[in-house]
Amino acid sequence: MTTVAICRYGAGNVRSVELALQRLGATLTDDVAGADLAVLPGVGSARTAMDGLRERGLDQVLRARTKPTLGICLGLQLALEETEEDGGVEGLGLVPGRAVRIREGRVPRIGWAHVAARPQDQIVDDTAYWFAHSYAAESPAVTATSEGLAAIVEHGSFTGVQFHPEKSGAAGARFLERCLSRA
Amino acid sequence: MPLPRLIPCLDVADGRVVKGVRFEQLRDVGDPVELGAAYSDAGADELVFLDINATLDQRDAAVATAARVAEQVTIPFTFGGGIRSVDDATAVLEAGADKVSVNSAALARPELIGELASVLGSQAVVVAIDTEDGRVRSHSATRDAARDTLEWAKECQERGAGELLVTSIDRDGTRDGYDLEQLERIGDAVSLPVIASGGAGNARHVADALEVASAALLASILHEDPQRLVSLRGELKELGVCLR
Numbered sequence: 001m002t003t004v005a006i007c008r009y010g011a012g013n014v015r016s017v018e019l020a021l022q023r024l025g026a027t028l029t030d031d032v033a034g035a036d037l038a039v040l041p042g043v044g045s046a047r048t049a050m051d052g053l054r055e056r057g058l059d060q061v062l063r064a065r066t067k068p069t070l071g072i073c074l075g076l077q078l079a080l081e082e083t084e085e086d087g088g089v090e091g092l093g094l095v096p097g098r099a100v101r102i103r104e105g106r107v108p109r110i111g112w113a114h115v116a117a118r119p120q121d122q123i124v125d126d127t128a129y130w131f132a133h134s135y136a137a138e139s140p141a142v143t144a145t146s147e148g149l150a151a152i153v154e155h156g157s158f159t160g161v162q163f164h165p166e167k168s169g170a171a172g173a174r175f176l177e178r179c180l181s182r183a
Numbered sequence: 184m185p186l187p188r189l190i191p192c193l194d195v196a197d198g199r200v201v202k203g204v205r206f207e208q209l210r211d212v213g214d215p216v217e218l219g220a221a222y223s224d225a226g227a228d229e230l231v232f233l234d235i236n237a238t239l240d241q242r243d244a245a246v247a248t249a250a251r252v253a254e255q256v257t258i259p260f261t262f263g264g265g266i267r268s269v270d271d272a273t274a275v276l277e278a279g280a281d282k283v284s285v286n287s288a289a290l291a292r293p294e295l296i297g298e299l300a301s302v303l304g305s306q307a308v309v310v311a312i313d314t315e316d317g318r319v320r321s322h323s324a325t326r327d328a329a330r331d332t333l334e335w336a337k338e339c340q341e342r343g344a345g346e347l348l349v350t351s352i353d354r355d356g357t358r359d360g361y362d363l364e365q366l367e368r369i370g371d372a373v374s375l376p377v378i379a380s381g382g383a384g385n386a387r388h389v390a391d392a393l394e395v396a397s398a399a400l401l402a403s404i405l406h407e408d409p410q411r412l413v414s415l416r417g418e419l420k421e422l423g424v425c426l427r
Contacts, residue, residue, distance in 0.1 A: 014277070015250075016279045019253060043281075045302070048302065108306040109185060110346060110397070111228065131185060132345075134305060164259070169258050170257075172257065
């Protein structure tokens with residue numbers, strides 16, 4: 001049985017992630033250090049979120065992990081070295097790169113969009129996932145894009161997705177199921 | 184740009200979905216969770232739940248409804264009605280909603296938009312604008328808010344709103360078509376996504392709205408029937424609209 005710990009640090013959206021993982025039969029635990037899979041969710045502002053992680057010591061716990069960690073949306077961006085948001089915020093540095101403001105189209109970028117992954121990865125389906133973001137990762141660790149923007153980054157034991165699998169219907173559930181089976 | 188979105192809107196009163204025309208004549212049409220899940224299965228891209236008679240003491244009821252929806256529905260949903268503070272909004276988001284929608288409370292105290300955005304992020308903050316003849320109306324469109332619609336749209340953006348949900352009051356429930364000119368003017372004035380609302384009567388109306396807006400809110404056109412959403416999606420695809 002795969003154990004999953006969702007990082008709780010005052011950034012919303014935890015409930016939907018929790019429900020999605022429970023539907024897939026994951027065993028939830030509070031032990032972020034020891035869980036087979038740690039999930040770093042996040043919506044809201046980068047500065048508030050990083051402060052929340054530090055206050056709870058989760059920044060150190062996440063850096064020390066060697067088992068898989070999944071970052072979702074802001075959780076992906078926090079894993080980078082820094083983000084432009086809020087005048088510049090230092091990230092966890094789990095993944096090289098930085099998050100920069102989206103400069104094209106309507107921002108926030110909200111809605112369903114296709115994700116283009118390398119065929120050999122088989123991590124996402126050839127379908128649309130739901131995004132809601134104003135910043136996007138610029139990183140050498142990008143392994144899938146959506147309309148030219150980073151959709152997935154993978155580096156070491158960390159995988160980050162810019163879309164929200166917990167809100168992407170059946171396709172999102174299949175993605176989370178793969179994350180669980182890999183963990 | 185992400186794909187154009189179809190967003191069924193469910194007006195909720197006392198925990199039930201209701202339907203009225205031009206904000207009047209309410210009747211009970213079902214359970215919010217059952218209808219929401221059925222619309223999700225029928226291909227909805229998001230859902231909007233508007234608690235149309237929310238008052239301060241009903242916050243617990245709103246949170247309970249949002250929590251029930253989140254357990255059954257795996258697409259994004261917005262919750263509006265009665266949200267007057269960051270605490271109200273946080274409670275609804277923690278229950279599983281993705282966005283909150285504010286209207287009269289933001290008109291009464293525009294700083295609320297910035298407060299919500301700084302805590303929840305702009306992407307979670309929808310400002311609903313009820314408009315008629317280029318002017319904003321408040322309190323379920325019963326009062327003149329003494330604001331120009333374009334000026335208010337721009338102010339919402341500056342204060343941190345993530346989306347604008349624009350309802351043309353004189354079209355609402357009529358099925359005569361969206362107010363395309365007004366939607367286009369607002370879309371040109373802001374860089375945020377705009378959700379068109381009010382007046383959808385057929386697939387052509389929706390297709391036209393999706394030319395000038397990022398999303399279309401669907402209410403009376405669906406007759407509270409998720410199967411109507413399935414057929415509407417088919418008609419839109421035949422009209423060349425690229426949907427999920």
